[in-house]
Amino acid sequence: MRVAVLLSLAVAIPGHSIRAQPIPATPIPSTTDPAGIREGRFIGVLIGTAAFYTVTLLMLKKQWYKKKVPFHSFNDNREWLQMDKVGHAATAYCMSRGGYELMRWSGVNEGASILTGGLLALLFQTTLEVYDGYSEGWGFSKGDMIANVAGTALFMGQQYGSGQQVVTLKYGFRKTIFPPYRPNILGRTTGVQMLKDYNGQQYWLSVNLASVLPVGPSFPRWLNLDFGYSGSGMIGGHDNPRVFDQNGNEVKFERYRQFFISPDADLSRIGTFSPSLQRFIGTAQFFKIPAPSFEYNRVKGFRFHPLILPKE
Template identity: 25%
Template sequence: MSKKALLLFLFLVSFRLLPQIDSGKSLQFENNGNFRIGLSYDPLPALEPLNIKPEFPKPDYLLLGGLGTAYLGSIAAIHLYQSNAWWSGRTGKFRVIEDWDYALWVDKLGHFYSPVILAHGFSVGLEAAKVDYGTGIWISSAAALLFQLYVEVYDGFAQDWGFSTGDAVMDVAGAAYPVLQYYYPVLYNFHPRFSYWPVKLGKEGHNPGQNLIVVDDYEGQKFWLSMRVNNLFGKGFEKIWPDFLMLSVGYGVRDLDGRGGGKSDFYIALDLDYEQIPLYGSFWQMLKNSFGFIKFPMPAIRINNGVAFFGFAF
């Protein structure tokens, strides 16, 4: 047999050994020892489509009932406090007021931060009750907003106060922030935080019968926005900035006189990223997320008609 015939024979045999698939073609041999070149087309049978139905855990309705009871109880407790501290005066027709600069804006920051923290608390409960995370974000934010607006509406009937459009706008913004973080994850790099050191806690307020609690002790409050520097500026920044450090800007007030006077303080401070703590699991993650709303005491610079350095600002 010549070399050319041998090569042709091997070539044809190799075609015979190829698998016959849907898009492939093979050579056919006759049984009498002779061979002929032909094409065949043997498709595989079509696969049946998989009908997979994902199963989601059913919500824990007993726990949801407990959360609802706690929610209503919290509203009742706030109502009792507000009735004694803020609504004890004359009531009348609903009215709207503009008080954006009340307490030098620290009150408005509080109205932004409060629904953010409330929404987190509600979402933790909903997650424990096995509610879908995305659905839980919407429900918890809506519940936080209703909680805040309930107080605003009652303020509207108090003749010494009124429905504050500034408060309502900041309530809506704060309740919307967790939803925006869910849809725009880059916002998780901007974390609202709060710190408090008692200044007038328990003292009599400007309203008769009012003893100040934490939310009314404006001079003891500071509101912060802590940022994950490396996530925002890229990996090249990691050479000079450790992952566990955040950069925070803050605001606080002093010497409020109840008539619009006082001093505003701005802060630039370091902060800790609790996500970098090497503790893992759902419980530890919940704790890290919850403590993530509290500003850790760290070195800071206060700016107010000059610059002052603090070893620890809280």
């Protein structure tokens, strides 16, 4: 569900921020832009944000929160090998960055834009958690809230501290063999599986090498190194229920974690792009670019993937 919002943000938000300034290489003081707040843009952003918030919550309430019960909490920290928690952090990170970009595009100063982006992300995510607390199928999760705060803090801390995003969070997906065994849980179509099949999702911590290593002027500023995490063999949250193939034979899957390392590119740092295009790309580049990768997991050991991860 959070990933659904995140995917829509990755498409919708950049369209509003395409004219913003490029991500700086040095810290930005928290002062008002020389041009000041651009009233037309600012009002448009306020109206658009309020509309997005209202419409999205109404849609989620209709589709996901049909059965209401007294407010309650539950502990889901051990579910899905914590893939959902990483997804919460990535969603909060992307929403914080998107809100920040919209404010900067509107002429709001750096410090206020960072704060507004973070608060908007936490407001949205907290509202969803409260909805969960009243939902029959879920409950208010402290673990989810911690992940939401962590994703927001990752964006705000970097932007306040260095004026740039040295570390970003990205998303990847591949088809897996597991949804047919529990289509109601993992999804029947590819689009739904991108949101619900945690076996197919990967989350990447992408580090810009030129920002953390003592490199020379000829080193490519756009080169990143990504560290990925995923899980496999999961057809249930805590444990796998019994499932059978078409011949009636029981099928068992072993649950295990997967760790990846892969090169990547931060296209927003390519100097030949215009400032507006750099800002657009920085906001929209949520998906991991396919590239060779090394994987380690305790079941299959070390593996090399030439381009995209194989179907499992």
